[in-house]
Amino acid sequence: MHHPAPYLVHVFSAGPAGGNPAPIVIDAEGMSDDAMREVARSNGHESGFVLPAPAGNDADLALRFWVPNHEMAMCGHATVGAVWLLDYLGLLRKDRLRIHTPSGIVEAVITDAGTEGAAVEVSQPAGKVETLDGDGLREELASILGTRAATLGDGPLQNARTSRVKTLIPIASVAALDALTPDFSRVQAVCDRIGSTGLYPYAIDAEPGVVHARQFPQSSGYPEDAATGIAAAALAFGLLERGHLSPSSRLRVQQGRAMGHPSEIRVRLQQDGRAITGCWIGGDVRVDAGA
CATH class of the missing domain: 3.10.310.10 (Diaminopimelate Epimerase; Chain A, domain 1)
Known part of the structure; x- marks a missing residue:
């Protein structure tokens, strides 16, 4: 057909x-x-x-x-x-x-x-955020990402979701984030064990409201994703829980640069009074010539 x-x-x-x-x-x-x-x-x-x-x-x-x-x-x-x-x-x-x-x-x-x-x-x-405990897990995730635990940032490991669970992994610098060389053969097993659909290491930029991230999915059929809207949404709620994002501020998540596909996902939280009821994700789109 x-x-x-x-x-x-x-x-x-x-x-x-x-x-x-x-x-x-x-x-x-x-x-x-x-x-x-x-x-x-x-x-x-x-x-x-x-x-x-x-x-x-x-x-x-x-x-x-x-x-x-x-x-x-x-x-x-x-x-x-x-x-x-x-x-x-x-x-x-x-x-x-x-x-x-x-x-x-x-x-x-x-x-x-x-x-x-x-x-x-x-x-x-609205996102749900769970803190993951254990130095052993930090060491394991660092090893899978091709780095050392000392390269991880100070923040907690978090499983966060708005649609699917992503594991948020703070990295100490943007340069260290770009330098990650994951062992993709180990990603699925650790994601299965911790109840996640992908690893989302991120580094906070010096510019307010800007965070850099990379996404290594659990089992999508490709090793890295250039832009992941629902992971960026999950990250907004993880940062909110950490006190790195205020309810009224907007988040710009830059992803894909290490792949040569620079992307930016814009996230704004939605409030009803003081309650955060969800978020909006958006960004620029282009279509291939000839469409």
Whole structure:
């Protein structure tokens, strides 16, 4: 059965080769699971598939996400990319959307809709943060990352999540973060043991509100990710718990530079009174020429 070819968007781009590539199929109705997985496998990237909202659901559309190895419940950059692409192609009639995903309803807001410079933000729920104990774990994670425990920063190891658990690992400097050389063969086992879907080492920049990070996923089918929206959201809540982020300040997470794909994810917390009810993640998007 013939299916429409995906568009390739680059999400959270912060330079000419930047951003996380995401193949997006804008009319995936009728595609089988195997066909969706094949798009992700043949492109080698997390891929998004736009579908009609399920019957009886008040969502505007549905999204599914696949990596080469499996389906995912949520993918931040593919959601931002899909919404930006639908707007770019003139297929949206509104600038605030409710999107049905396997992880639940996600909201999207588009600023400057209908222009190539349109900005998309997608919602994530309030984060949950758990501190991981033990010097033995610090030594083990440092070893897996190809460094020494002394290279780790002063902050705690944290498992944080808004959609999927990421393990936040403070690193003492941006230079040390860039120099990490992980043993990828050991990532999956430690993630399985500590209940995580990826290691997210980060280093706090001298510039306020800027943090650098790298993401080594548990089992996506590739060793490093250029930009991870839900990990950046998780990091915001980890930093909030550490007192490194105030509820009203905005976070810029720079990722992918060590891979040659400089990316920036912008995160702002959402408040209702004094309660933090979630966050919004956004960033720049570009589409490959010819789309």
